[in-house]
Amino acid sequence: TSSPHYDFVIVGGGTSGLVVANRLSELHNVTVAVIEAGESVLNNFNVTNVMGYSTAFGTQVDWAYQTENQTYADGLQQTVRAGKALGGTSTINGNSYTRAEDLQIDTWEVVGNKGWNWKNLLTYYKKSEGFEVPTEDQIAHGANYNASYHGLDGPLKVGWPYSMTNSSVFHALKDTMEKMGMNYNPESEGGKMVGFTVHPDTVDREKNVREDAARAYYWPYETRSNLKIISNTRGNKIIWANSTAGGDAVAAGVEVTTEYGTEIIYVDREVILSAGALRSPALLELSGVGNPALLGQHGIPVKVNLTTVGENLQDQTNNALSWAGVDTVTGLATFSALPSVNQLYGDKADALAASVKSQLASYARTVAQASNGVLKEANLLEAFNLQHDMIFKSQVPYTEIVFSPLGQSFAVEYWPLLPFSRGHVHIRSANASDLPAINPNYFMFAQDAEAQVTVAKYIRKSMATAPVSGLIREEQSPGLEVLPTDASRETWDKWVKAHYRTNYHPVGTLSMLPREKGGVVSPELKVYGTKNVRVVDASVLPFQLCGHLVSTLYAVAEKASDIIKESY
Numbered sequence: 001t002s003s004p005h006y007d008f009v010i011v012g013g014g015t016s017g018l019v020v021a022n023r024l025s026e027l028h029n030v031t032v033a034v035i036e037a038g039e040s041v042l043n044n045f046n047v048t049n050v051m052g053y054s055t056a057f058g059t060q061v062d063w064a065y066q067t068e069n070q071t072y073a074d075g076l077q078q079t080v081r082a083g084k085a086l087g088g089t090s091t092i093n094g095n096s097y098t099r100a101e102d103l104q105i106d107t108w109e110v111v112g113n114k115g116w117n118w119k120n121l122l123t124y125y126k127k128s129e130g131f132e133v134p135t136e137d138q139i140a141h142g143a144n145y146n147a148s149y150h151g152l153d154g155p156l157k158v159g160w161p162y163s164m165t166n167s168s169v170f171h172a173l174k175d176t177m178e179k180m181g182m183n184y185n186p187e188s189e190g191g192k193m194v195g196f197t198v199h200p201d202t203v204d205r206e207k208n209v210r211e212d213a214a215r216a217y218y219w220p221y222e223t224r225s226n227l228k229i230i231s232n233t234r235g236n237k238i239i240w241a242n243s244t245a246g247g248d249a250v251a252a253g254v255e256v257t258t259e260y261g262t263e264i265i266y267v268d269r270e271v272i273l274s275a276g277a278l279r280s281p282a283l284l285e286l287s288g289v290g291n292p293a294l295l296g297q298h299g300i301p302v303k304v305n306l307t308t309v310g311e312n313l314q315d316q317t318n319n320a321l322s323w324a325g326v327d328t329v330t331g332l333a334t335f336s337a338l339p340s341v342n343q344l345y346g347d348k349a350d351a352l353a354a355s356v357k358s359q360l361a362s363y364a365r366t367v368a369q370a371s372n373g374v375l376k377e378a379n380l381l382e383a384f385n386l387q388h389d390m391i392f393k394s395q396v397p398y399t400e401i402v403f404s405p406l407g408q409s410f411a412v413e414y415w416p417l418l419p420f421s422r423g424h425v426h427i428r429s430a431n432a433s434d435l436p437a438i439n440p441n442y443f444m445f446a447q448d449a450e451a452q453v454t455v456a457k458y459i460r461k462s463m464a465t466a467p468v469s470g471l472i473r474e475e476q477s478p479g480l481e482v483l484p485t486d487a488s489r490e491t492w493d494k495w496v497k498a499h500y501r502t503n504y505h506p507v508g509t510l511s512m513l514p515r516e517k518g519g520v521v522s523p524e525l526k527v528y529g530t531k532n533v534r535v536v537d538a539s540v541l542p543f544q545l546c547g548h549l550v551s552t553l554y555a556v557a558e559k560a561s562d563i564i565k566e567s568y
């Protein structure tokens with residue numbers, strides 16, 4: 001029998017990978033294979049149930065990666081969840097659909113990625129979206145939209161579950177947040193996110209099930225004979241051709257391990273890595289693309305010297321408070337407040353801007369040192385200055401606060417959106433079955449921890465403001481015995497670090513940036529030094545976003561698919 005071969009081999013059938021698989025297999029004359037470590041979850045209730053957030057955690061569909069001990073967070077580890085299934089992390093996530101601040105996407109172009117800006121990406125957000133226009137009743141409960149920002153014909157169903165109309169707290173929260181100085185934002189998907197909003201979800205409203213990447217981009221197309229899903233199969237590494245193309249390494253295939261053993265799947269055109277921000281870097285390193293010092297430690301021959309593979313890891317940190325509720329609230333409705341730094345810090349914002357500005361050079365030095373000099377201070381400083389401008393000059397949202405009243409409990413979780421901390425992810429060994437070593441360096445900088453405290457205090461103040469104050473009883477967690485109103489900064493800091501979790505938004509580990517700025521992929525998402533290897537997943541986002549990630553990842557993968565198609 002002849003060896004299997006395809007025009008395109010995609011490693012990782014997750015959120016991004018299935019978009020690319022779908023769009024490339026629209027071309028009848030090409031063949032596409034997707035290698036996915038997990039399997040179908042079409043009938044897994046922990047996945048499909050729109051009220052089932054977190055029920056899939058710790059099951060066989062969760063990679064449940066463990067971080068290294070976190071030096072700046074009392075040495076504790078974190079569990080970083082990620083989906084191991086056809087559909088990837090979109091099968092276990094919180095279903096929130098929020099995009100980004102327009103300026104943040106424009107920044108990608110500012111730093112050297114031609115063609116990557118909000119205006120252009122908006123066409124791809126819309127291309128991916130099958131917007132479910134809210135009913136009158138849903139609008140009365142906080143759903144809203146401006147038609148010019150939505151696509152009606154894309155594969156991904158986006159809208160509000162009908163059950164949101166059981167909720168009675170929208171008006172109370174809206175009034176309270178207005179008193180806190182925050183306006184209701186009827187449309188947060190148009191690039192302006194500051195305000196109080198009831199954003200849509202990735203949900204199939206009619207079937208009342210989660211809309212994940214497989215449901216949107218694979219199952220309706222499963223009969224395509226040129227699209228092959230190879231599930232329960234791990235991609236180990238890229239196999240290279242003996243000859244190069246003008247000095248660039250040429251991928252000939254992918255070594256995979258199934259339950260029956262290890263084999264090679266050959267590729268005629270391209271390998272596309274879509275294994276997620278915590279795994280695509282490992283696939284490159286196992287293939288000999290990375291930092292020669294690290295590859296040498298593991299006895300892996302260097303194919304491409306690209307020192308920044310796995311660096312620039314940016315994630316967020318999440319804490320929660322909760323109150324006993326007075327009203328029993330049913331249905332599924334989540335409400336988000338996205339205040340700017342001025343709304344949070346009030347008249348202290350200017351002093352904070354100056355203080356953070358004066359520390360940016362030292363932030364850059366610390367991150368560069370933590371990368372063993374692989375990242376350059378000047379590049380980091382450029383990125384941090386842009387981030388500072390976004391926060392303090394452009395006033396993008398500084399934190400997201402999510403109110404989840406349900407039954408007798410009123411939970412409020414939050415995460416500062418743009419921490420300065422950066423870490424890395426690298427292989428532990430040359431064995432592809434070993435999970436990578438992940439070090440996000442949470443709370444590397446005092447301001448990242450300080451923000452975590454300030455937002456918690458802001459939430460307490462909001463919850464004590466009428467009319468919401470009338471809907472709740474005592475604070476249950478952490479509670480005033482644990483954290484009295486006048487608790488010291490130290491006590492707060494301890495609470496934050498003992499109870500935070502990752503916000504599960506790792507990005508940046510194979511950043512799309514010019515090579516001289518520490519980038520790993522070009523604006524065409526091609527890995528520098530290779531002829532036919534691209535990356536399409538959260539790894540390529542050069543900077544953290546104010547939105548949740550999937551909407552942007554679907555858009556990026558749609559654009560990537562066009563780029564790949566145009567190149568042939």
Ligand code: FDA
Binds near residue numbers: 011080085551
């Ligand atoms: P993704 O993880 O989707 O895909 C990678 C795929 O590659 C997986 O299917 C994996 O099994 C596979 N794979 C990995 N290694 C492999 C190998 N060696 N061989 C073969 N296959 C391999 N975002 C949002 O927008 N709204 C939200 O509400 C939330 N909430 C949320 C909650 C939780 C708990 C998490 C963990 C994450 C979120 N997110 C979120 C984030 C969001 O879901 C996430 O960023 C994207 O789904 C990531 O998409 P990717 O395509 O990058 O990787």
